[in-house]
Amino acid sequence: MDITYQEYSRALKLGRKLYRASLLRGESPYLPVLEQLLQNTAIVSQESLGTVEIPLEQVIGTRYSSRHQAFTHGFMPIMNENTEFSHKWINLCKAHLESGIRDPIIAYEFLNQFYVLEGHKRVSVLKYFGAASIRCTVTRLIPEPDDTEESRIYQEFLRFYRLTQVNSVWFSAPGGFDALLAAVGTSMDAPWSEQERTQFRFFYSAFQRCYQEEGGGKLSLTAGDALLVYLNIYDYASSKDKPESVLRTELSRIWDEICNKDSNADIRLILKPSEHKTIFPLFSAKHLRIAFVHEQTAASSSWTYAHELGRKDMEAAFDGQVETICLDHADTQEAAEKAIDAAITDGSDLIFTTSPRLLNASVRAALENPKAKILNCSLNTPHPSVRTYYARMYEAKFLMGVIAGCLTPDNKIGYLADYPIYGITANINAFALGAKMVNPYAQVLLEWSKTTEQNGQDRLKHSGISYISDQDMITPDHPSSRRVGLYHSDNDGILHNTALSIWRWGKLYETIVRNYLRGGWKADTSGTDAINYWWGMDTGVIDLICSRSLPEETTRLVQLLRQAICSGTFQPFSGLFRTQDGTDLDYRDSSITPEQIITMDWLLDNITGSLPSFDALLPEAQALVHIQGIKKS
The missing domain is CATH 3.40.50.2300 (Response regulator)
Structure with a gap:
């Protein structure tokens, strides 16, 4: 028997197996039909993409219902042998084995999946032999956007595709395409060159194969999701030319990290x-x-x-x-x-x-x-x-805000921050809350020190603000500088330190080491959760030093609030407050979670200023924000 006839027999056997499995699951055994999918979908535009290479795994169905019963899911044939259909399939099989299938198919793209108008048997033969891609003349059907997660992912993909012409990557949640561009080192307004496209396609194709070999098909993550985990550890610049054997080794090494992502294991x-x-x-x-x-x-x-x-x-x-x-x-x-x-x-x-x-x-x-x-x-x-490990510095910042709110002569207070990473926004908001608690008219003017406009300190000075919250640590090259903590300027321009929030790293390190010595390292472990130590004033790892010149009433108030925070009877982020965009946040009856505090990306309405964009940051700040930023670029 001719080998191509044997191949059709094997393909037919596989098709019938898939057919029976679909029926047992209560599903249609045939190809999905785009004509039916679009019955309740508003298409706002069509776009010709020309003839491009498309991933075969994303070719999932047929444009019209007239052809869908000749194939089961996956384009495996289910028509009997010795039919006109089988003879055409066999001839295409011969052509593929002898010289390759070169004529492009015609298909429609909908939500980055492809539905064949012409070339069903070509797709079937190539899928049977495990080909990765096929040439295709594509018409894109763009649905009306909505608020669903699927629609948001697709809108991100459209922007990504217009820059890269890459259609093989997909993510299971919004934000993936922007994260990929950032990981690769490009922005949302920089089109890729042909060399960049080719290089990424080769790299991603190799990564995708390794992912499937490792067992990616058993996970809910797409290969794109797994790629982001990988690129968070191994940077793209040094990985894009790695041999597939190296990628396979590294992927195996980080497999627990990928499984952790797949299972949504907690921080x-x-x-x-x-x-x-x-x-x-x-x-x-x-x-x-x-x-x-x-x-x-x-x-x-x-x-x-x-x-x-x-x-x-x-x-x-x-x-x-x-x-x-x-x-x-x-x-x-x-x-x-x-x-x-x-x-x-x-x-x-x-x-x-x-x-x-x-x-x-x-x-x-x-x-x-x-x-x-x-x-x-x-x-x-x-x-x-x-x-x-880190410390809940916002607790000390809240108390500093209380002091500033009590002492400001004109309701204006300055705050100089460095970069918008996890925890920093909570520090700013806690400071503003503390000031507002004792002075409902207090306004905090926010400036940033790590932006391309580095004169934030000067802008606060020229604004005539007398009380300013600045950096928390003494700079080694300026050990006598008074521009630390909360300070104020008198009529002669002389700076006076009022309060300083301090990190007691020695206490934190001592506590971790003692815990390790008594065997507590394993006790803290919980499955595959990522362990983050985040300790506050009650543990002594942060504290507040106040000037002896503070009014006694202010000192007593700060001491009372400090005791309440340490005992857990008071939480700075409790009550009813409003953000800059007018949103009311009600935490009178329910507590704000630690996760919400860490990831704050909003500012309170008594703060004048905003979170800087990624592009406005200095390179050193961009590097840190890329790792720990509340809004990653």
């Missing part, structure tokens, strides 16, 4: 240090070696300086039981990975990476070294492979 916020006592704690005399990896140095960065003080305080608290090493200048991906690898090689029991910019390097190191215990100083991160 588990631990709001207080664990009180679990395990039956078999670590031997109390165990000598620990702990590494601290810094992006900069204590001499060049106030952030690193504060963490270095914390490292030394923590080491002193354990009286020789803990030995620490410090690795500086991890200011590039390569340098960060090298520093973390050095810490692992050195036998560190715990590794603290002290900047959100070190998150990706931390995750990669943890995935490559599953026994390593790595903690990154960041917030709201979804990676189960590392743990993160």
